[in-house]
Amino acid sequence: MAKESLGYVKLEWTCPSCGTRNPGPQKTCQNCGTPQPEDVKFEQAAEEKLIDNADALAQAKQGPDIYCFYCGTRNPATAKTCSQCGGNLSEGEARRRGEVLGAHRTGPxxxxxxxxxxxxxxxxxxxxxxxxxxxxxxxxxxxxxxxxSKPVNRWVGIGIALVLLALAGVCAFLFLGTDELTGRVQTVQWERTINIEQLAPVERETWRDEVPNTAVLGVCTQKVYRVQDQPAENAKKICGTPYTVDQGNGYGEAVQDCQFEVYADWCSYTVDEWQVTDRVALSGDDFNPQWPQNISMNGTRREGARVESYEITFNADGDLYTYTADDVESFNRFQIGSRWILEVNKLGAVVRVQPAGK
Ligand SMILES: [Zn+2]
Ligand SMILES: [Zn+2]
Ligand SMILES: [Zn+2]
Structure with missing residues (x-):
């Protein structure tokens, strides 16, 4: 965040003896003469006017007041000796500064x-x-x-926890609980697919300087590319609410935190990319799976990914269950009529199989 100064304002302090409000820079109460106390708390005026008087501005900028080590009198930051007792102020302690008092109060x-x-x-x-x-x-x-935020009712929380627990239990019952059945392989089915890809135009979006050379540029719009503290050409300044900071000398500085939004062209463009435009598949119900052959590949077509699937259907006491083998080797073990022990979950899906012997 870059801090920006809007200017300086006069603060106030309230006399602890008579309650009169006094201008911040005034060292004694204008009503009863009581000196500004050591722990004076400066406050914002209801309407903070930016100071344009050169002398006051110089005072506001000179830094926090210094307490005299000997008599406690407040002296301006530039003074070398105490105005009250003549003591050396290099022994004195500077007042705290930098406290944020609140939002800068501009009229009316x-x-x-x-x-x-x-x-x-x-x-x-x-x-x-x-x-x-x-x-x-x-x-x-x-x-x-x-x-x-309202504290969430404890019982509501416990209720939600119980419902979640019950749901987890139902899920566990459905997915973890299994039954063992004995089934015979009734049919098998394999399918092998080859994807066919073709170069085809695709529309994409990116920053202008990242558009590929081969692309056809489309429409560009301005978007925020990054946010930074330093100003830049064509950057949009975004500032927070101005606020008043205690300077320790009866004045406040009105400041705001700003950042700069740098814009750049965000463009659509069209490029040719390989896309799946066709699939050639072979399937069968035997144990001799084949890949599709003699696929016509003219200049713009090429082979893409190959996909294979092997499905076994079991008959267990008249009910049919399907199971998918991982690869062709395990597929070959499911000879028609062979007996298998099936682990079936509550949703009827076969989760595991093992040979049942003869
Ligand atoms: Zn009156
Ligand atoms: Zn007073
Ligand atoms: Zn003194």
């Missing part, structure tokens, strides 16, 4: 009624211009935090 703000006379005032004024009453800080807007 709603006026609020004076608690004493009801006159509508800007929430950032410390006192009512009509009656002089102190204007309290308006309650902060409800935080836009995601609603806490």
């Amino acid at each position: 703000v709603k006026k609020i009624p004076c608690p004493s006379c009801g006159f509508l005032v800007h929430p950032d004024v410390p006192t009512c211009p009509k009656c002089g009453a102190a204007i309290a800080r308006p309650a902060p807007e409800p935080a836009a935090e995601p609603a806490p």
Whole structure:
């Protein structure tokens, strides 16, 4: 994320003695004279105006205030000696900075009624211009935090677990439980297939610089190619909500995190690729499987993958069961009329066979 500064704003602090709100850079309360406490918590104004005064800007940018080691007075970052006691500030401790105070508050703000006379005032004024009453800080807007997810009811969870367990049990019963039957081979069936492939146009999509040389370019559209922190030509800037960061000196910096979406051409293109366009098959009910022969291969056709399948049908007390052999060697063992022990699952599928002897 690239941080972008929008500018600086004046923060506020509330006097712990009299409750008056004071501008952040002011070191003593404008109402009662109490000095800004050491653990002062700066707050955002209801409406944060970007500072354009050059002196104030320089103050805002100079860094966090330094506490005098001897008397605790706050001094600006640029001071060498304490304005109060003259002590050397190189011994002092700089105030913390960098805390994110909240979303940058750009206007306009709603006026609020004076608690004493009801006159509508800007929430950032410390006192009512009509009656002089102190204007309290308006309650902060409800935080836009995601609603806490409801804790899932324990019993619902247990119920779901039980249902899953039951389902697993049913599956285990169906697929693991088997019956043993004795059957005789009634028929066998083999099939051997050769795929025929032909070069044919296929439409695909990719980034423009990855389109193959031999392809015919189709339609291109702009798409986000990557997101990066550095600006670039033709990149689209995407920024998050601006927020205010405490500078430790009564000012805040309004910043936003930005990234840049770099666009590139995403194109469709057409290329010739080998595709299965035909199948030539041979089948039979004996133990002499053959591959199809004399397939006509003109210039644009070629042989593709070969597929073979071997199926045995058993008769067990009048019920028929089929079984698929892995290869031609095991297929040859299932001579017509031979007896086999079949392991049959609850769905009626033969999962294993073994010779039953004579
Ligand atoms: Zn005060
Ligand atoms: Zn001092
Ligand atoms: Zn008033």
